Amino acid sequence: MSTLTEGHSVTEAARNRRFGPMYSRNVKAVIARGLMATKSSNWMVMLSGFFEPVLYLISMGVGLGAIVGAVEGPGGQEISYAAYIAPALLAVSAMNGAIYDSTWNVFFKMNFAKLYQGMLYTSLGPLDVAMGEIFLALLRGLLYATGFTAVMGLMGLITTPWAILMIPASVLIAFGFASFGMGITSFMKTFQQMDWINFVMLPMFLFSATFYPLSVYPQYIQWFIQAMPLWHGVELLRQISVRTFSPATAIHIGYYLVMIVLGVLLTAGRLRKLFLK
Amino acid sequence: MVWVPELVSNEELSSKQTSTQSQGEQMQYVITAENLTKTYGDVIAVDGISFSVPAGEAFGLLGPNGAGKSTTMKMIGGVSQRTSGSLSIMGLDPESHGPEVRAHLGVVPQQDNLDEELKVRDNLLVYGRYFGLPMSYLRPKADELLEFAQLTDKAKSKVDALSGGMKRRLTIARSLINEPRILLLDEPTTGLDPQARHILWDRLFRLKEQGVTLILTTHYMDEAEQLCDRLIVVDKGRIMAEGSPASLIREYSTREVLELRFGSERNATIGAELEGIGERLETLPDRVLIYAHDGEAALEQVSARGLRPLTSLVRRSSLEDVFLRLTGRSLVD
Numbered sequence: 001m002s003t004l005t006e007g008h009s010v011t012e013a014a015r016n017r018r019f020g021p022m023y024s025r026n027v028k029a030v031i032a033r034g035l036m037a038t039k040s041s042n043w044m045v046m047l048s049g050f051f052e053p054v055l056y057l058i059s060m061g062v063g064l065g066a067i068v069g070a071v072e073g074p075g076g077q078e079i080s081y082a083a084y085i086a087p088a089l090l091a092v093s094a095m096n097g098a099i100y101d102s103t104w105n106v107f108f109k110m111n112f113a114k115l116y117q118g119m120l121y122t123s124l125g126p127l128d129v130a131m132g133e134i135f136l137a138l139l140r141g142l143l144y145a146t147g148f149t150a151v152m153g154l155m156g157l158i159t160t161p162w163a164i165l166m167i168p169a170s171v172l173i174a175f176g177f178a179s180f181g182m183g184i185t186s187f188m189k190t191f192q193q194m195d196w197i198n199f200v201m202l203p204m205f206l207f208s209a210t211f212y213p214l215s216v217y218p219q220y221i222q223w224f225i226q227a228m229p230l231w232h233g234v235e236l237l238r239q240i241s242v243r244t245f246s247p248a249t250a251i252h253i254g255y256y257l258v259m260i261v262l263g264v265l266l267t268a269g270r271l272r273k274l275f276l277k
Numbered sequence: 278m279v280w281v282p283e284l285v286s287n288e289e290l291s292s293k294q295t296s297t298q299s300q301g302e303q304m305q306y307v308i309t310a311e312n313l314t315k316t317y318g319d320v321i322a323v324d325g326i327s328f329s330v331p332a333g334e335a336f337g338l339l340g341p342n343g344a345g346k347s348t349t350m351k352m353i354g355g356v357s358q359r360t361s362g363s364l365s366i367m368g369l370d371p372e373s374h375g376p377e378v379r380a381h382l383g384v385v386p387q388q389d390n391l392d393e394e395l396k397v398r399d400n401l402l403v404y405g406r407y408f409g410l411p412m413s414y415l416r417p418k419a420d421e422l423l424e425f426a427q428l429t430d431k432a433k434s435k436v437d438a439l440s441g442g443m444k445r446r447l448t449i450a451r452s453l454i455n456e457p458r459i460l461l462l463d464e465p466t467t468g469l470d471p472q473a474r475h476i477l478w479d480r481l482f483r484l485k486e487q488g489v490t491l492i493l494t495t496h497y498m499d500e501a502e503q504l505c506d507r508l509i510v511v512d513k514g515r516i517m518a519e520g521s522p523a524s525l526i527r528e529y530s531t532r533e534v535l536e537l538r539f540g541s542e543r544n545a546t547i548g549a550e551l552e553g554i555g556e557r558l559e560t561l562p563d564r565v566l567i568y569a570h571d572g573e574a575a576l577e578q579v580s581a582r583g584l585r586p587l588t589s590l591v592r593r594s595s596l597e598d599v600f601l602r603l604t605g606r607s608l609v610d
Contacts, residue, residue: 021355021375029406036403037394114390120356121384122407122455123376275356 022272023127030124030132038136049100049140050147053093057151060211061085072213074235075244083157087237088210090148090166091173095201095230097144098174101137102181103197107188116275126271130264134178141174142167162243169240173233176256179263180229186270204230229259307332307459307490308353312362315348315514322348324514325362332458335481335491337501337508339596341604345514346494347387350461353492354384367458380408383452383460383489387467389444391436397447398423398432405454418454425480426450442473449480460484462493466500478503498596510603517603522596529602530594531556533572537565537579537586547584554578561606568594 061082073079109115119129145167152158181197188194208230214222225231236252239245308330315323323345330336338346351357352364355371355378364371371378392400401419402412410418423429426446431439439447445465452460465481466474481504485491495501501508502522510517510525518525535555539547541563548560555569569575572591579586 021373024376024409026407026409029403029409032406033392033395033403036399037392113393114388115392117356117386118390118392118404119407121354121379121382121386122404123380123409124407125376 021125022268023125024123026124026128027131027135030119030129031135034132034136049093049097050144052096053089053144053148054151056089056092057082057086057155061155061157073242073244074239075242077242077244079242080157082155083159083241084238085211086152086155086157087166087241088208088234090145090152090170091230091233091237092205092210093144093148094141094170094173095177095205095233097141098137098176098178099181099197099201101140102134102178103185103188104194106133106182106185107194110186110274111189116271120271120275126275127268130182130267130271133182134175134264134267137178137182138171138174141178142171145170145174158241160241160243163241165240166237169233169236172253172256172260173229173236176229176233176259176263179260179267181263183263183266183270186267186274204228208234210234229255232256305332306330307367308336308492309365310349310353310362311364313349313352313359313364314361315345315352315357316360321514323352323359326509326511326514326516327362328509328516328519330490330492332490333485333488335485335493335504335506337505338492338494338511339498339501339508339600340494340511344511344604346511347463349511350463350492350494353459354382354461355379380455381458383455383457385445385448385452385460385462385465387463389448391444391447391451393436395436396432397428397434397436397439400436400447401451401454404451408455410455415454422450422453425453425483427476440473442469442476445469445473445477446480449477453484457489459490459492462491464494464496466495466497474500498600502596510600512604518599525599526594526596529599531568532570532594533568533575534592534594534598535567535569535572535575535579536590536592537567538563538588539565539584539586550582550584551579554582568598 061080065081068081070078071081071084073084116129120126149158149163149166152163184197185194208225208228210230214225214231217225232252232255236249236256239249239252306329308328310329311327312325313323313327314321314325326345326349328336338349340346348357352359353366353371355366355375358372366378367381369378392403395403398419401422402415405415405418406412420429420432423432426449428439428443428447428450431443436444436447449462449465460481462481466477469477478500481491481493485504491504493501493504505522507519507521508525509519518529520528537551538544544562544565545560548558548565551558551565551567555567555575557568559566559568567575567579576589576591579589
């Protein structure tokens with residue numbers, strides 16, 4: 001057998017390490033693993049995740065839209081109902097993709113496939129694993145967002161080139177949900193507990209000003225909805241889709257930046273607690 | 278960082294070892310544990326154990342369930358934080374230098390945790406990537422290890438399709454991808470059939486010949502006798518005995534054991550009449566054990582007292598006798 005020599009990349013990486021035993025600058029190995037695994041499986045799940053919002057858009061936007069007619073957009077301009085709900089559905093799709101990857105997928109890998117236990121017995125640290133998994137969730141979010149934006153274009157729902165910015169904004173939304181979702185999943189031990197996630201996600205999808213404006217609610221419910229992450233995503237994408245920006249745009253983006261930071265810290269801390277106890 | 282000077286190749290390590298040994302000085306230890314302690318709340322899993330393992334040794338951790346073996350293994354790998362005591366793996370503390378320490382460890386966990394979403398050969402490649410190893414190194418290495426694990430024709434199979442023994446061999450092959458100096462094996466052959474066990478033992482023996490330090494936990498005493506140069510018997514987190522299999526048998530048992538069966542009802546009463554034969558007598562519900570240097574002679578003494586056992590058996594003392602003597606016969610749950 002040959003012998004690994006001094007100054008090998010392993011030790012090289014270790015020497016440059018920050019964050020102590022948490023991180024070994026090898027997120028790409030976790031990503032490479034995820035891509036290789038996706039290649040051999042998961043295709044159907046990925047496709048269904050893409051079609052879900054498209055089906056909603058067709059049924060609600062085209063079908064229901066025929067009755068509703070034109071509605072008032074973020075800047076006060078008249079837009080079709082389909083154009084009104086399409087950015088909201090894009091935000092929902094970014095959320096769903098990220099949540100699916102970071103909750104059910106992670107739950108399975110953590111508790112059944114014991115994938116992370118294996119990874120953490122190598123040179124990888126918990127932060128490498130968390131960042132790699134979150135990146136994969138974002139990659140999926142990016143694919144969904146790109147596909148959905150293309151569908152919007154084909155349906156004639158895009159009126160400004162600025163709408164292309166909905167794609168990076170969707171990734172931002174996905175990042176917020178993925179980092180948080182993974183941290184929360186680390187607390188889950190049973191399938192029953194995992195169902196709680198759906199219990200939160202479905203109402204959030206239906207009531208976050210997705211299909212109608214926030215103004216239909218009484219004031220205190222409006223505040224509650226505004227505290228939820230999806231509403232910020234819906235509003236952000238809706239503003240971008242018609243190129244109407246306001247100070248609120250910055251608040252929506254800021255909301256997600258804070259969510260990302262807290263989510264990554266939570267996840268890394270939890271992984272450390274679970275696997276390096 | 279202190280890491281660099283520690284990085285000597287295997288050959289250097291063994292040459293150092295022989296030179297120091299020839300001078301009669303102390304050996305080079307790859308693992309040193311002192312007063313290692315781990316508690317989970319009120320439960321003391323590992324209770325102040327100390328041991329050292331020189332490079333190239335096959336070192337066994339024996340003990341009943343819950344004795345603290347796996348916890349000790351986890352602390353060595355730096356995936357469990359010790360409560361107190363000190364631990365040094367090749368001069369490094371695994372807690373603060375987890376990734377560096379693990380770069381030189383191979384780990385075979387109690388339960389296979391192969392990546393079921395990947396094919397057999399990809400399992401090796403991806404695992405190597407976790408160590409930051411380049412593909413130019415990993416491709417030939419993966420083929421070499423598949424050969425070693427006798428899985429070459431399964432390279433493109435799914436992990437699902439492998440038998441228990443194959444999965445175990447793949448797990449061992451995977452643990453060798455980074456050419457570890459220390460291989461941690463947590464019950465490597467549990468659940469395998471005899472053929473698969475013997476193949477595994479053969480592979481582990483070859484690794485030992487190549488100078489890999491083996492740290493192994495097992496429930497199988499024959500496995501420990503086969504593989505371990507030295508072992509510790511652990512019970513309730515403490516070391517009960519330490520030594521080579523042969524020396525432990527000498528110290529804690531006799532050369533031979535005479536097993537007598539008088540029928541379930543009579544074993545206890547007859548046990549009293551056998552006092553004085555051999556060095557030690559143990560009365561069990563189903564049989565009476567007489568520990569003696571010469572089993573045949575002991576059997577003659579039994580006959581001389583006019584006792585006629587239903588069956589009698591003289592056998593060599595084994596590590597199992599030592600183990601049961603040290604850790605007791607009652608079930609541990």
